[in-house]
Amino acid sequence: MSAAERREELKQVLAQARGCVRCSELAATRKNVVFGAGNANADLMFIGEAPGASEDEQGLPFVGRAGKLLDTLLEEIGLARANVFIANTLKCRPPGNRDPLPVEIENCREYLYRQVELIEPIVICSLGNFSTKLLRGDPTGITRLHGRPEVIVLGRRAVRLYPIFHPAAALYTPRTLETLREDFARIPELLAQGEPEQPVSIDGMLDEVEIEQPGEEQALAVDQLGLF
Numbered sequence: 001m002s003a004a005e006r007r008e009e010l011k012q013v014l015a016q017a018r019g020c021v022r023c024s025e026l027a028a029t030r031k032n033v034v035f036g037a038g039n040a041n042a043d044l045m046f047i048g049e050a051p052g053a054s055e056d057e058q059g060l061p062f063v064g065r066a067g068k069l070l071d072t073l074l075e076e077i078g079l080a081r082a083n084v085f086i087a088n089t090l091k092c093r094p095p096g097n098r099d100p101l102p103v104e105i106e107n108c109r110e111y112l113y114r115q116v117e118l119i120e121p122i123v124i125c126s127l128g129n130f131s132t133k134l135l136r137g138d139p140t141g142i143t144r145l146h147g148r149p150e151v152i153v154l155g156r157r158a159v160r161l162y163p164i165f166h167p168a169a170a171l172y173t174p175r176t177l178e179t180l181r182e183d184f185a186r187i188p189e190l191l192a193q194g195e196p197e198q199p200v201s202i203d204g205m206l207d208e209v210e211i212e213q214p215g216e217e218q219a220l221a222v223d224q225l226g227l228f
């Protein structure tokens with residue numbers, strides 16, 4: 001798939017998500033669906049938990065101080081936001097920043113998997129405990145797992161998962177920041193390893209995936225957002 005085709009397909013998934021009401025409480029209380037932002041052709045993807053108040057307000061992931069720290073850490077390894085794609089496991093903000101419910105995570109999983117399948121990242125950094133546990137399907141926490149890459153399959157795509165501390169956790173704890181910085185420094189080496197071996201049936205299965213076409217209103221919303 002060309003970069004342009006990839007971008008167009010991603011915009012269609014975005015249009016779908018913007019009209020999504022699978023989680024009735026979240027759909028009723030959100031200001032924006034925070035689909036994710038960045039480069040549709042990125043080799044490096046970051047996945048956090050769920051949008052907070054500022055993200056919900058602006059419709060963009062990782063705004064605020066944690067987002068600035070992420071920008072700084074990217075810069076230190078020669079990258080910028082324009083080179084990566086940032087998303088959350090849940091696209092809508094849980095009211096009062098409560099933890100996402102299992103049913104909400106399940107409802108939203110398809111969007112995340114489609115993002116991964118379309119963007120085809122080599123490395124996915126899970127940010128913090130929540131997304132690391134969710135993506136690995138295992139309760140082992142980030143303190144044990146940070147900085148330890150492993151190959152996992154998300155949807156129909158094999159990726160190099162690289163758990164790291166959440167930038168928000170490093171804002172006020174110099175030692176966590178130091179660890180996060182050390183883990184970041186290994187990202188270029190992981191990217192250089194290239195994509196892991198893919199599940200054999202991936203191409204045929206992807207051809208069978210059908211995506212609803214966005215209506216006129218949804219297409220306009222995509223243009224206004226201009227995320228990719």
Ligand code: SF4
Nearest residue numbers: 020023091092107108
């Ligand atoms: S969290 Fe995901 S599945 Fe739930 S309403 Fe939002 S976009 Fe839809």
